[in-house]
Amino acid sequence: MEDTNNTTQLTISEDLILVNQEISSKEDIIRKLGGLLFEHGFVKDTYIQAVLDREIVYPTGLSARVTGVAVPHTDTEHVNNSAVAVATLKDPIIFNGMGAPKTEVNVYVVMMLAIHDKTQVINILRKVILIIEKDEVLQKIWDAKDASTIKQVMEEHIQSVSIK
Amino acid sequence: MKKVKIIVVCGSGVAMAMHAAYKLREHLESNKIYNTFIEGTGNNNLAACIDAYDIVVSNAEVTVKTDKPIFSAIPLITGVGEDELIEKIVEKVKEIGSEE
Numbered sequence: 058m059e060d061t062n063n064t065t066q067l068t069i070s071e072d073l074i075l076v077n078q079e080i081s082s083k084e085d086i087i088r089k090l091g092g093l094l095f096e097h098g099f100v101k102d103t104y105i106q107a108v109l110d111r112e113i114v115y116p117t118g119l120s121a122r123v124t125g126v127a128v129p130h131t132d133t134e135h136v137n138n139s140a141v142a143v144a145t146l147k148d149p150i151i152f153n154g155m156g157a158p159k160t161e162v163n164v165y166v167v168m169m170l171a172i173h174d175k176t177q178v179i180n181i182l183r184k185v186i187l188i189i190e191k192d193e194v195l196q197k198i199w200d201a202k203d204a205s206t207i208k209q210v211m212e213e214h215i216q217s218v219s220i221k
Numbered sequence: 222m223k224k225v226k227i228i229v230v231c232g233s234g235v236a237m238a239m240h241a242a243y244k245l246r247e248h249l250e251s252n253k254i255y256n257t258f259i260e261g262t263g264n265n266n267l268a269a270c271i272d273a274y275d276i277v278v279s280n281a282e283v284t285v286k287t288d289k290p291i292f293s294a295i296p297l298i299t300g301v302g303e304d305e306l307i308e309k310i311v312e313k314v315k316e317i318g319s320e321e
Contacts, residue, residue, distance in 0.1 A: 111232060111233070114232065115231075115232025115233070115264070115281055119295065119298060119299050120299060120301065121299045121300070121301065122299070122300060122301055128236075128237075130233075130235060130236060131233070131235075132233050132235060133235060154295075155237070155280050155281075155295060155298075156279065156280040156281055156282060156293055156294070156295050157282070157295075158282060170235075170236055172235050172236055175235055175236065175239065179239060182236055182240070183239075183240050183243060186236065186237070186240045186298065187240075189298055189299055189300070190298070190299055190300030190303075220243070
């Protein structure tokens with residue numbers, strides 16, 4: 058199986074997945090995942106700062122049943138090609154809550170979204186967002202020991218789930 | 222029955238509002254509610270369009286001053302408290318839909 062799956066126009070790649078990271082702040086993980094997206098040409102050099110700025114105004118921490126998840130992202134103008142970068146964390150970092158900026162969420166799983174054309178990728182993007190509420194899928198990603206497992210779990214989920 | 226217009230709001234309208242709007246439509250249909258019109262938008266566009274809608278469902282803090290009912294969209298994304306949210310929105314849609 059080839060490493061990069063972009064047939065659906067939202068790339069999920071081992072190159073964009075980090076496992077069991079030791080990270081001290083949300084800014085660090087945003088820079089790290091944003092750096093991978095930039096290195097591989099998915100985003101422009103304005104993307105990381107735009108995500109950092111947006112996170113202050115519209116934070117993206119979510120308390121799912123399994124664990125805390127954050128989905129940092131920004132406007133489409135900063136993106137060349139759609140992709141999702143994923144990190145699991147050794148110790149939790151604090152993100153503020155989506156819709157409730159004064160609340161704090163202990164985040165163990167970060168799914169950073171780079172969206173270039175939302176209408177083009179909406180079906181697969183929705184399936185990626187659905188991971189947050191699919192307990193068994195999120196648990197597998199959180200428990201995964203390596204990037205290839207996370208990629209495989211995400212791809213299996215995307216193939217198996219159907220949405221209208 | 223009157224058509225009830227729902228606007229689903231997120232920070233930039235890139236991803237989350239659209240996902241929440243799709244889910245809300247599915248939930249309402251499975252509750253046999255078909256008299257709704259659901260759209261997604263970014264928070265910075267809300268002030269300009271809120272008058273056209275009956276209900277706001279948002280995963281951003283709503284800073285626009287309004288008397289319209291506002292619900293959190295977060296349960297549609299995390300699944301936590303989703304049934305309770307749908308119950309409340311269904312009730313509100315029925316209430317507004319039956320107004321003259």
